Amino acid sequence: MSRLILAGVLLALSVPALAGSFAGSSAGASSAGSSASSDSSSGDDKIVLQAREDAASFVASHGRIRGAQLEAALRHLRETDEAARRASDMQLAQAILAR
Amino acid sequence: MLPRRPWGRRIGVALACVLMGHAIPAFAVRVDPAGLDAAQVAATQTLVDDVLARLPRAWRGGLPRDLVLAWRTDLPHDVQGRRHGRRLWLDRDLLDDPDASAARKALVHELAHAYDRAHRNVLSGDARLRDLAGWQRSVFRVAGRRSRNDFTARSPDRYELTRPSEFVAVNLEHYVLDPTYACRRPALHRHFAMHFGEPAVDAACAPGLPFLEADAARGDAALLAMDPARVYEVDYLLAEGNTQAMSRWGHSMLRLVVCAPGRPPGPDCRLDLAHHRVVSFRAFVGDVQISGWRGLTGSYPSRLFLLPLDQVIEEYTKVELRGLQSIPLRLRQDEIASLLERAAQLHWSYDGSYYFISNNCAVETWKLLHDGVPRLAEAPLASITPTGLLEKLAREGIADRSVLDDADQARRLGHYFEPASARYDALFAVAREALALPQRDVQAWLSLAPGERARWMPDADLKASAALLVLETAALRRQQLLLRDELKRRYLGRDVPEDAALAVQALKAWLGDTSFVSRPAELAQEGYGLPQSVERTRIAAEAQARVARLRSQDASLRRDLERWLPEDQREALRGIEANVETIGARLRALAAAGAS
16 A cells, blocks of 8 residues: 555645635545555455455444445455355454455 | 417418428427528528427427527627527527538437427426425425525536526536436436436446545555445444534435345345445535534535445544444435435535535435435435434334344444443453553553553463453544644634644645546546446546545655654554554463364
């Protein structure tokens, strides 16, 4: 995962921070050209990547914290992977963290 | 509605036609032969016959009975036609133009005025027409409609913006003469077709509704073709307020529940988060000098963005630590389609001004619902705050807030995205117990130097490592925010140190160059309304080129500006990044061991 930090710092940061406190959000207005943190990830990887923090909360809380991004990733894995259908939610959440 | 004419006049016109040897119906336009030779009279008659044959039957039949067409050489320079009472005048130059299209356009334009006037502005005075045209309702009822039309980009002819009657005449030119009108301004095309009792045409339009999507995660701007049939539901998406003055009221957006490819539209689409999109009005700021005063006086453009839902979740819940409520709106499929069509129209043509009170995100979202879904225009929804709009949508039975009743389920199904901070205490407790951490609370943990936190990481078990990963990611975002504020405070204010001036200058130019993301019309000079195939190819290529340029400058800009940030802060950032790497590696190792 290569990160252009200051791109993040500037883009996620400068304009949006200003625009954000002003218009209600903190990034986005000029997000084109901002950092490329997941350039090479396919759609599948992206769904799993987005669920990483949800999965960590799920594992740490022993299944008590269940966010929608994790739910989306669990369903996606089961739809596309035979083995995932036989795995428990906890096993899949751990697998997401292991990526 | 048709004004009554004395019988004698009608018979006279009919008689004149018979005498001139043309089989023209009684409602025809008479040609004034003064100053014309026989060939010119014939050419003029051909023009009239040609244009009348193209008009919808109801329009032709609804024209005043005694219109007279004459050519004039004394019309003002930029005027091609004029109407006074029953007399229509066209610019004489058009008669000699071998290409008849300009004369045809001018005549349709004047006949549109004649029809509209004869029926007491039946078209230009119509409320729905004015909604569609862009003379929008004010959020304050007593203020009626705004006198300004902000749909200035990708206009076929800026003259249409002068007043509703000219808008009607210009648009009817295109309705009659331009086969792509149904694709470029579909809602207006349907409106006119319905008025004239004509069947809706099945025009061969470029597929889907075009949107230029800004994707921050991929650092990209891509042209999407959104198919409304793939949108299962539209949610009102409310970012809850926080203590920051300007976001105290929250932010209102619309979430498009787009189904993943291959999935039939239905409740299952609700978890296709990666495909969901968010329509958000934002004050685009290509200028780093932000002031509350300018916000009050409408100096910032207000524009419609289409963003990936995942990016919006990240921005609000993880960076700004604000919750997101996602409340489904009860809309029929055809209403979803017209709402999206309206959003696309705004995206390519609207360049409004952001006012804190009278034209903020809630007002823009209300106007989008009002103008995009006629049924909602009937409901009393106008509101100047995001929460106020949601209240009214719920009261009218349009928004269904019961999805929030069961908090756990709301989080699981994506009706509520809690602020990441809501989890911090619970996660810290897990790590503290597993590692016997001496820190009292998560704040104390996060205020340690990154190197201090790193010492505990090698001993963490799976659960504790997972907890530390979330907390370290939070630390990373917090540090980035800190650097951002530092940059803002030190260099983007008034007192830019002289040696940093060049870099700041470059940054400002760079920010200005990003404006196309909010005003995609910049990418295509030709065409009007929704871009069609040829334009879309060009727009996509131009967007790619601009993104590539921004990216290449981004790296050097970063190097230049990084030097001006305090070394200890940069050091802390590097430390946190190393920690995130360390925990990631540990999680992989632990998970692999657990799996075997």
